[in-house]
Amino acid sequence: MLKSLFNWKxxxxxxxxxxxxxxxxxxTFRWLEYHTNHGQEIPVPNVVNKSVHDAVKILDDTGLEYEVDSANYDPKYRPFQVLQVYPAPGSHVKDxxxxxxxxxxxxxxxxxxxDVINKYSGLAFxxxxxxxxxxxxxxxxxxxxxxxxxxxLYKGNAVNPGTRLPRFSMIDVVVGSGPMRNISIPNVVGLSVKEARAVITxxxxxxxxxxxxxxxxxxxDIIYYQDPAAGDVRDQGMQIDLWASKRTPAxxxxxxxxxxxxxxxxVDTSLPPVHYEEVRTEPSYEPPVIPAPVPKKETPQPAVKTETPKAPATTSKPASSGVEKSKTPTGSNPASGNAHKPASATTKEAAEKPKAKKVVVE
Known part of the structure; x- marks a missing residue:
């Protein structure tokens, strides 16, 4: 087998x-070198701070493709000014x-x-x-x-919610100031319903x-009646009811x-008008009631012993003899007037009778 393997064929x-x-x-490698321009690199030109038109022209002359990406607007730079280049300027890239x-x-x-229409102005702003x-x-x-x-309003024209406007645009706003008062109601009798709607609005x-x-x-249809009547005054926004027919009001x-x-x-104008007079009553002020003083309860004073000036002894006479005569024994004669009084009554009278002042004569 090895001999057949080393055969010259x-x-x-x-x-x-x-x-x-x-x-x-x-x-294959030769084809890749030719297709990828191997060894043929081009430096990226520096087009930063140039206008986009000049930068595009330079890249076209160099043989490079370009792609423009617009960033957020920055007022510090000029419009259409190139702010950044990728790859960085000076880098070598293929053609x-x-x-x-x-x-x-x-x-x-x-x-x-x-959408802020019909919203409160403070929240809308x-x-x-x-x-x-x-x-x-x-x-x-x-x-x-x-x-x-x-x-x-934008530049004098009304804009609807959802409209696109440039950022930081100046707009004007219309805010409601409240209904007008006492507006005369128009006469729409004889007009069509369509015309009456336009006049009322x-x-x-x-x-x-x-x-x-x-x-x-x-x-x-022709309006033949309206309520409120023409010429009446109402506030803004009030409703006007209409009656319409194909026939004329006549x-x-x-x-x-x-x-x-x-x-x-x-309104019956034959009756005399009613006059209303305003009656004012003066408020009455009553003096405050002062309560009467409560009389003080007198306490009985104790008997005071008094002495009379001394007199000669020849003119003195005991004063208690009169008191002693008024006393009657309990066993006295019933023919006397004091014999019918019981002993208790006599004792009570004696207790109620004030004591006589004792006078000591020396």
């Missing part, structure tokens, strides 16, 4: 196969390599107007400032929506109930009189 085939393989590898340019845009990126819109003039317009944002009122005589909703005179009896109250 086998060795020749092996040498041919190796030569073919080496030739294919050499041709046809794409170079990325970071360019300052012309102005701020547009923003979307938020805050929201507009958050998205980057500057509020210029504030225009007040009569409206039943007091302090509500009614419209947004222009007069800053609203269309209320519309009653069609035939039950349809034909906007070409043909519906009976129905108009019927509606007048319902919606037009007749």
């Amino acid at each position: 086998v060795l020749l085939n092996l040498v041919i196969a190796i030569g073919i393989f080496v030739g294919l590898v050499w041709l 046809g390599r794409t170079v990325r340019l970071r360019v300052n845009p012309r102005t701020w990126a547009p923003i979307v107007v938020p 805050q929201r507009l400032d958050q998205v980057g819109l500057k509020i210029g003039d504030t225009i007040y317009e009569p409206s039943i929506q007091k302090d509500a944002l009614l419209r947004i 222009k007069s800053m009122f609203e269309v209320g109930l519309v009653e069609y005589e035939d039950g349809g909703k034909d906007e070409s 043909e519906l005179r009976a129905k108009v009189e019927q509606l007048n009896s319902i919606y037009r109250m007749k």
